[in-house]
Amino acid sequence: MERELALEIVRVTEAAALASAPWMGRGNKNEADGAATSAMRLMFDSVSIVGTVVIGEGEMDEAPMLYIGERVGTLDGPEVDVAVDPLEGTEIVSKGLNNALSVLAIAPKGQLLHAPDMYMEKLAVGPQLRGKLSITDPPEVTIEKAAKALGKPVSDLTVMILDRDRHKELIGTLRSIGVRIKFLSDGDVVGAISPSFPETGIDLYMGSGGAPEGVLAAAALKCLEGELQGRLMPADEAEWSRCIEMGISDPLSVLFMDDMVGTGDVIFAATGVTPGEFLGGVRYLSDQRAETHSIVMRAKTQTVRHVKATHFLPNKPYLQSVR
Numbered sequence: 001m002e003r004e005l006a007l008e009i010v011r012v013t014e015a016a017a018l019a020s021a022p023w024m025g026r027g028n029k030n031e032a033d034g035a036a037t038s039a040m041r042l043m044f045d046s047v048s049i050v051g052t053v054v055i056g057e058g059e060m061d062e063a064p065m066l067y068i069g070e071r072v073g074t075l076d077g078p079e080v081d082v083a084v085d086p087l088e089g090t091e092i093v094s095k096g097l098n099n100a101l102s103v104l105a106i107a108p109k110g111q112l113l114h115a116p117d118m119y120m121e122k123l124a125v126g127p128q129l130r131g132k133l134s135i136t137d138p139p140e141v142t143i144e145k146a147a148k149a150l151g152k153p154v155s156d157l158t159v160m161i162l163d164r165d166r167h168k169e170l171i172g173t174l175r176s177i178g179v180r181i182k183f184l185s186d187g188d189v190v191g192a193i194s195p196s197f198p199e200t201g202i203d204l205y206m207g208s209g210g211a212p213e214g215v216l217a218a219a220a221l222k223c224l225e226g227e228l229q230g231r232l233m234p235a236d237e238a239e240w241s242r243c244i245e246m247g248i249s250d251p252l253s254v255l256f257m258d259d260m261v262g263t264g265d266v267i268f269a270a271t272g273v274t275p276g277e278f279l280g281g282v283r284y285l286s287d288q289r290a291e292t293h294s295i296v297m298r299a300k301t302q303t304v305r306h307v308k309a310t311h312f313l314p315n316k317p318y319l320q321s322v323r
């Protein structure tokens with residue numbers, strides 16, 4: 001893929017972030033999500049790719065746009081798989097909390113796992129712990145190995161985890177061995193990427209979140225030399241069949257980085273909507289301008305760009321009025 005695509009796709013996440021940010025704190029997550037999704041779709045129309053959405057907002061009948069299988073882009077250019085979450089953290093935006101972002105990854109056709117929409121158990125780490133841990137270990141063993149590899153006491157480790165009842169047992173174990181826990185209200189893409197940004201102070205990401213978000217995070221971690229291991233959690237017969245239909249013959253097997261992103265040629269972009277661990281949120285300035293903070297990264301070169309942009313809002317056709 002041409003490197004110019006990196007700049008093209010960050011424009012797409014910027015647009016989605018700018019479109020959803022006016023909904024911050026209005027208690028209306030669907031409007032926030034809808035605004036992000038339409039803006040993303042509109043911006044895709046000018047990107048020179050023949051894109052197929054492989055991770056999107058759901059099936060055609062439940063998602064009006066950016067549904068799985070939808071074609072995006074100008075439809076000339078390279079054939080690519082597209083994974084999107086126009087607004088990762090709809091609830092976050094509606095409540096005015098932290099860590100909402102717009103996120104997108106592209107890779108040559110066939111290289112992104114078509115993750116079914118169900119839970120995935122995850123273990124994510126930054127470069128220092130890559131290859132050193134296993135999701136099949138009990139959590140206490142994982143923590144012990146991590147502390148050893150990082151050369152610090154267990155009590156200095158910080159684990160990020162979604163604040164959910166289903167994590168009660170895991171939280172109990174982590175508390176009993178004395179690690180620090182930083183809870184996320186939503187948005188586990190940020191959780192899984194955070195250990196790869198040392199300034200976050202987060203050492204590991206554990207627990208279960210959405211499988212599509214797992215693939216998006218894996219795409220980012222390919223660019224950051226981090227690692228995510230995942231294991232799908234089909235909850236019933238229907239979810240089990242869904243895995244098989246989507247080409248995952250052994251739904252309970254551990255998914256490694258290469259299973260989720262089968263190429264070293266992935267491009268990832270994310271723009272903050274509300275302030276987060278490693279991205280600022282959309283900030284409104286004077287004179288009808290707003291600032292966005294994004295990261296855009298290519299696995300091929302491992303370049304990580306932080307892009308701060310100032311946008312003149314009257315020039316943005318996708319901004320709807322908010323009442």
Ligand code: VTB
Nearest residue numbers: 088089164186187188189209210213
């Ligand atoms: C995660 C997170 C999302 O859902 O996938 C989580 O990344 C998992 O589902 O932002 P539960 O909310 O059921 O725990 C979100 O929080 C919302 O889609």
Ligand code: MG
Nearest residue numbers: 085086087088
């Ligand atoms: Mg979404």
Ligand code: MG
Nearest residue numbers: 085087088089
């Ligand atoms: Mg999401």
